[in-house]
Amino acid sequence: GTVLRDMAVVWHASTPMEAGDIRSVCPWASVEINENQTALPDEPELPSTVNTGPIRLVFISRITAKKNLDLALCALSRVVSPFVFDIYGPVEDERYWAECRSIIRDMPLNARVTYHGEVHPDRVRETFASYDAFVFPTRGENFGHVIAESLSVSCPVVCSAETPWTDVLKTGGGTVVRDLGVNSLRTALQR
Numbered sequence: 001g002t003v004l005r006d007m008a009v010v011w012h013a014s015t016p017m018e019a020g021d022i023r024s025v026c027p028w029a030s031v032e033i034n035e036n037q038t039a040l041p042d043e044p045e046l047p048s049t050v051n052t053g054p055i056r057l058v059f060i061s062r063i064t065a066k067k068n069l070d071l072a073l074c075a076l077s078r079v080v081s082p083f084v085f086d087i088y089g090p091v092e093d094e095r096y097w098a099e100c101r102s103i104i105r106d107m108p109l110n111a112r113v114t115y116h117g118e119v120h121p122d123r124v125r126e127t128f129a130s131y132d133a134f135v136f137p138t139r140g141e142n143f144g145h146v147i148a149e150s151l152s153v154s155c156p157v158v159c160s161a162e163t164p165w166t167d168v169l170k171t172g173g174g175t176v177v178r179d180l181g182v183n184s185l186r187t188a189l190q191r
Contacts, residue, residue, distance in 0.1 A: 018143060051132055054082035054112075057189075058131040058155075060124060060146055061138070063091045063100070068137040068160070068180070070096070073103040073113070075185035076135075082110045085135070088119040088127065129153040137177060137185055138162055158188055 011031045013019035019031040057076070061067040069087065076085055091097045104113045119127050124146070128134060134150040140162040141147070147165045150157050157174035159165065169176045175188045 054084055055133070056131045057083055057085045057133050057135050058088070058128065059085070059135050060088045060119060060127065060150075061136065063087075063089050063097050064093045065096050066139045068139055070100050070103060071137050071180060071182065071185060072135045073100055073107070074182045075137075075189055076111060076113075077103065077107050078182065078186040079190050080110065081190065083112070085111065085113045086131070087113070087115045088117065090118050124149050125153050128155040131155055133158055133174070135189065136160070137180055139180070141165075158185075 009030070011019075011022045011026070011029050013022055013031050013033050016033060019033050022029050022031050059067075059069055059072060061069075063069060067089075072085075076083065101115075104115075107113050128150045132155070134147075134155050134157045136144075136147065136150075136157055136159045138144070138160050140160075141164070144163040144165055147157050147159065147163060147169075151168070151173050157165070157169055159169055159174060159176060160180050161176050161178045162180075165173070166176050175191075177185050177188050
């Protein structure tokens with residue numbers, strides 16, 4: 001405690017609640033809240049159209065091993081129904097992205113997988129609104145604002161249990177996959 005108190009450390013928090021948690025443990029802490037997040041409505045927007053074609057799945061996040069895109073791709077490669085899987089996000093780990101591209105090249109014929117690059121923060125919710133589900137088997141989130149953005153436009157989330165959103169997803173916001181293995185995620189996606 002003394003060492004941290006004497007250092008010029010600035011804590012980063014994703015929400016005011018997280019800032020409060022930091023201050024409850026370290027009352028002297030200098031805490032900055034990330035203000036670079038899209039404001040969300042009080043109630044989710046209802047979908048404007050009904051999809052009559054193959055299910056449309058999306059991944060919107062940084063492309064790093066922590067976000068687990070490779071697991072999503074491996075699980076989807078075993079799904080037998082036709083589907084579209086669109087990927088958005090900045091490539092932060094080129095070697096990891098090369099592994100993901102290799103999995104994409106070997107996808108079965110029922111899969112249509114496309115990388116669309118980054119999506120501007122102001123267009124994230126609008127992008128989610130075009131999909132049937134957000135596939136996000138993350139290895140961990142301190143908040144997961146992207147999950148809130150997806151839910152805010154009634155796009156359910158297929159997610160790991162490594163976020164604060166588990167209870168919300170279990171009660172109607174999507175599906176929680178506790179065992180982050182290929183078979184468990186494939187089963188959830190196929191369902």
